[in-house]
Amino acid sequence: MNEQTALRVDVAETAAPVLQKEYRSGVHAKRQDDDGGWGLVLIGLDAPPRIVSLMDGAVIGSAARDGRIEGHGIAPEHAKISVRSDGCYIEDMDTHDGTWVNGVRARRIGVMHGDVVRLGQQLAVFVERHLALYDGAPSRLGSLVFGSKQRKDWIDPVMKLVQSGSSVCIEGAPGVGKRTLARLAAAVREGLGETLIVDGGAETKPSIPPGARPMTWLVLDADRLPRPQQLEIAHSVGRSNGVSIIATTGQPLDRAAGDGRVAPWFASLFSGKRVTIPTLELRREDVPLIVRDIAERNAIGLDRFTPQLLEALVRSGWPGGVPQLESAIVTAAQASPEGPLSVTPIAGSLSRGPRVKPNLPPATDPSLARARLEDALARANGSVASAARALGMSRQAIYREADRLGLDIARRRVPRG
Template sequence: MNEQQAALRINSGSNAEAVSQAQKEHRSGVFAKGRRDGSGWGLVLIGFNGELAPITLTDGAVIGSASRDAHVEGAGIAAEHARVSVRADGCYVEDLGTPDGTFVDGVRARRIGLSHGDVVRLGSRIGVFVERDLSAYGGAVMRTGPLVHGPRQRKDWIDPILDLVKGGSCVCIEGGPGTGKRTMAKLAAAVREGVGDIVTVDGRAEGKPTIPAGIRPMTWVVLDADRLPRPQQLEIAHAVGRTSGVSVIATVGQPLDRAVGDGKLAPWFASLFSGKRVTITPLEHRREDIAAIVQDIAERRGIELSRITPELLESLVRAGWPGGVPQLEATLVSAAEVAGPDGALLPASIASSLARASRTKPSLPPATDPSLARARLEDALARANGSVASAARSLGMSRQAIYREAERLGLDIARRKFSRS
């Protein structure tokens, strides 16, 4: 073999290895291509140890206490507990005949499909299935004032709110009941204590909210601004216009543009925020934080953590919680009262209190994560070789819904070619 032939063989081998590596990278994501920056998919293990532990999964990986693919330890976890497989229609987990079983959203199953946000219990360990950007979920549980959260929440809405306020901007904090938006507004206002006076106006106050006369505060905290009468909104807007460098920190229980469209907020009041709005994630979409929130509630209420069974914690993590943290706290306290001073807290005692999400899950993720929605839609079209009808069947949607979703996500189906790598 001459040098030219040897070089050709080496180069051919390198190309084959590169192709193989590219295929592996594509397989490292369920609905999105894998990246080298630590993103990917898998389980985020949660519990009372103050840590969120991501477990990276791959096609064919075995989860268990003796596994090299996905090592997970805990009571009731077998050496080889479950196997993960990726098919054209999604990701599946298969129990490998274990005594304690594998549960997905409370259902014990031999083999079952997984979707983003599903709660998986293996023995006594609980995890949340994540389809992409797994590394963003991992790390120590944090506390910002009274708020208990993981690193993803710090990055997604806590730091953005604080950064806007530190820069002197106005900010509108959107969120549902009990998500912490009022607490976050007060924490943000504390950043500006050295700038000047802070005035708080509460739209939920009984009667007409009072606004102190004759003062020019540098920071306005307007809680539940969408419930504040328009005359008070106008008064605040005029006060802000009379003084430079003033920051308004407002909270609303619905998206800002919807509040304006419904007549809850005057357009000239909403214009103070110039598009600077941050949405606090509801508990249903931050399930990895619920175990830490439960631990915080239990410690404040004097409930021993040893009384909270894995089955109860699983039920709490997968519940909907439209009322937010206060509803979660009331449910946990009720379970403790039913169980007595020393009894174990069981799911049966709170079954009637748990709010469930719709049994028919949307095929695409909620609008809170449009990048994930776009990735899943692109993947479905690629698997269907660009056929909208086939992609619609695999996602359980109509073709019209596919086109509407593509338009919402800025995806041009007609001009773009989709094919699998």
């Protein structure tokens, strides 16, 4: 081997990248990711969210060099982080106030993305990825209160689509703010012409004025709007230039279209223009910001919220969204007119809602889907309407599923003797 060859080999060996093992939990043991790393998002009522980056072996505490966190009840060396092949663990270092994960005091416990951690009196949310996105001052848009990550995830995308003249569909569960965001987005286009509001969730059947030609269609609860009106709106957009639709749905648009609740032609107007607002359970770092806003609007002192109550509010799923959270806080305040608020009056509201499982197996398992559909039709004596109610599907979805699986529904009904 000559000198030049030896030099090339030496340089290649020196420059060879050291592969970093990524564990199943999604965190990297020894370094931070390019997407912002992982760690804790410190939350509370008296300060905006603050991030603390972590790595394997990091020690958290008021005097720790790796993850310094100050606050009441936090020891100089409070907890230690370790990463193993099966995930990330946090270990309490024999502290007086303890380390709590999801309401459970633990000596050593595994943590996953979204878990609520309490060190002494300091609350935090464990984040496995994109930690840097959580760093930033909270914002307000109308009545919406949100943190830095949520602004980047769904506020900015909606506003950019609307400002560019595109249609947009805002998806989300009840109470997450999709209707409020849709109205704020429609206000951006007020200078372009008339805005016509069509509310599919109204108590009375919505009507469209004959010959209406607005520049902006604000369609609330589009998945509850009759299909003829959906098609009328779609035709209106197709006949005019510069017209856009700002719609909201209570479920993913593709699911609503698959169940027959949204006409395919109407759904096609939002191809690549759908934005989903996550539930409060998926944006726990925002809950203290929302709690503070609710307390100020209802004249409830922030000093009445104990760390234990705030932890319970952050941990809860709130399937009803912000209105359910506000109702619980007002109820707690009414039950305790003075002094610290108690968890007891709202204990029933703090339990997480059950996870809804799909009634039909996934399309990747047609044998199970066929068996489930056959069983439902047999129990319903071949009645598609009854089978649809039992499976939580529309009749149109039943027919499409039967056609996909090769079932002849017309021959399933048994004559009654």
